Amino acid sequence: MKKTRLTVFICFFFLNINSLIADDNFEEWKIKFKIYAQNQNISLTTINELIDNSKFLPNVIKYDRYQPEFYEDTKTYISKRSSNKKLKIGSNLYNNNIDQINFISNIYNVDKNLLLSLMGIETNFGNYLGKMDIVSSLATLSFDKRRSEFFTSELITLLKLVDSKIVEPNTLFGSWAGAFGNFQFMPSTIKNYAVDHDKDGKINLKKTEDSFASAANYLSKLGWNSSQPCFYKVNLSENIPEDYLNISAKKIHSIKKVNYLKKYILDSNFLKNYDNLNAAIITPDAEIVENPNKLNPAYIIFDNYRLILKWNRSLRFALAVCTLREKFKNEL
Helix, strand or coil: CHHHHHHHHHHHHHHHHHHHCCCCCHHHHHHHHHHHHHHCCCCHHHHHHHHCCCCCCHHHHHHHHCCHHHCCCHHHHHHHHCCHHHHHHHHHHHHHCHHHHHHHHHHHCCCHHHHHHHHHHHHCCCCCCCCEEHHHHHHHHHHCCCCHHHHHHHHHHHHHHHHCCCCCHHHCEECCCCCECCCCECHHHHHHHCCCCCCCCCCCCCCHHHHHHHHHHHHHHHCCCCCCCCEEEECECCCCCHHHEECCCCCCCCCEEHHHHHHHECCHHHHHHHCCCEEEEECCCCCCCCCCCCCCCEEEECHHHHHHHHHCCCHHHHHHHHHHHHHHHHHC
16 A cells, blocks of 8 residues: 555656746746855856856756655665676776776775775766756755755855866766766765875866775775675564664664674574674665565664765665675675
8 A cells, every 4th residue: 555655646746746846936046046155255257157057957856756765675776786787897897997996995995895886886887977967956956945955055065166176067967966976976075075086186086096086085084994794684583672673774773782682683693703893773674665574674784884874875775885895895
């Protein structure tokens, strides 16, 4: 019944999105935003060049409301994003850039397999970078009311990056959410973590050197620990308290030592080497699947997994990243 209601809602939504959010006032929003941007010390040249040409994009609103993380069950989501085909493409990319990738992996102390996994899931190794005008995407999402404050901040940050000539205006094509480059960085991530690795005076996140170094720098600053696991799939006992089960990525709760959680995990001997690590339990299908088994699938997750959630706050995304990482680890 849950799935039927969801399908009906989605069909209704797609048919009526243009009537839900009209672009009649978008031009008025642009006028107000330009004044706000000037008050943020952004040059009028940059503002006029980028904001005057921005457009309201109804499809961006559709994509925002209907993301795969919201409707695909865990098994489907992971299998689509960790296929053997993806593994082959990523292995070829690595072999063609082995010296650069190994060097970057070593200087930032970040697992090369993780970098390849993230790039594979974000853009299929640079083969799908997105073709959306990200200024228009961010402007549309700023104009929209759902997460206006967040996307307004990202748009201001992007204009400042262009103003300071860190980012070239003609490269600003990417995802519907305003991310771009091989690893789909948002403007704030570029500002805080992007690296001009090839020292050409520009940060080009569509180039191997800059994009891999920027992703490695980001993960290193987050605190990735290559010696620790990401997650394990587990079978739970029926007596586990329900409030120990995380069904959302918004805030992981009930974080305990592995040694404590083991009493709720069947056949937990394989976890004996991790007794003193912090961990939590997730059951990611509970809010999506019709009549779900609340204890299956279940995973015990570690600090590294929770770091991936800072990259993309989705339980399934982090599971897919770590799954593909293990495949690269066994392949390379």
